[in-house]
Amino acid sequence: MAFPQRILGDDEKLVMVLRQHVKILAGPFALLVVLAAFTTVLIGAVRGRTGETVLTVVILVAAGGVLLRWVLWPFLVWWNDVFVITNERLITRKGVLNREGRDIPLVRINDIAFTHSLWDRILGCGTLVVESAGERGQVTFTDVPRVERVQRILFELCDDLRTPDAGTRGPGHEAVEAPEGHEGHEDRSTR
Template identity: 30%
Template structure:
């Protein structure tokens, strides 16, 4: 996982990781199997060697050969297991990656937006034991093209196509692109708004006596009769004066 973390870009997240089927180890370790079978055969043949002086030397030679075959077979088998564990196929939110190599690493990737189609081929044994061959068709010749004997190939294909669809939505603007995780800091005090100043209403006019109201109404009536103010203005002023009594 640490090596994969170094390959991921900012905001890129792994979605699915898968290996090849363990049948691949059996196929690649065929020479180790042949070595073990040869060692067993030599042990069987050593039983037919006579116990005389010449036979003892032959038995010793057969013993060394059996030991060499067993050690060599175990070393070869262990190397193939390490290769199997270090070869991995990963679907991320941006790419499909293939990593391989125990000492010298090799990484091949294909961008999801360049993938045109994916063809899954499964034999009868593949459907029974859960593996298949996945052909990834891209717009360029470079990149991952064939995933041989992939374990749970149908689920891997589904995850890849779903990730491609999600990426297309992000690129079209229909969905925001995920960014790196935001680290939460100490809480920041939010300043509170100052209370709004109270609106001061204008003071009410002082009350008037009846004589003052009468004189004012007479003046307003005179102005109305001379056409200085309209009848509507006169009535409005009259109502205001009567309220101030």
């Protein structure tokens, strides 16, 4: 899912589109493997028995229900939770059926911090804490891929907006790239 350009302002440029780290899908993926094996074994066990067709349908319907609830639904939630950085604001959109969104102008961001455990460091993700001057104060984003890099990019964008010569950065400030593991979410920075 590409982020819809219609949400952006006239001079607003997309810098980065992120989703939570794919580690969130490890449990559903493991369940998918176990479910496929278990379903295959059960269908094999009812072969040649009386009522084989009915039992096979019951097994497939039950497996389909488990697949929808504990495999497909978590994937849809992950896919629809988007964290977007533009040159003007931080945007979040969440939800599959009911949507929830929040926009934080970069000029209102006071502090950007990150934390990550040893396990998060191994996987290349962490928690990003953004403190804004708004009514809600702190916003926490969990399982952000390459969180240190995202924190640095946000800091640079906020710094650019606060300096009089914003947008005229010198050499050595190349465009940013989307973190690995986010295929289809290439960098769209125009700095």
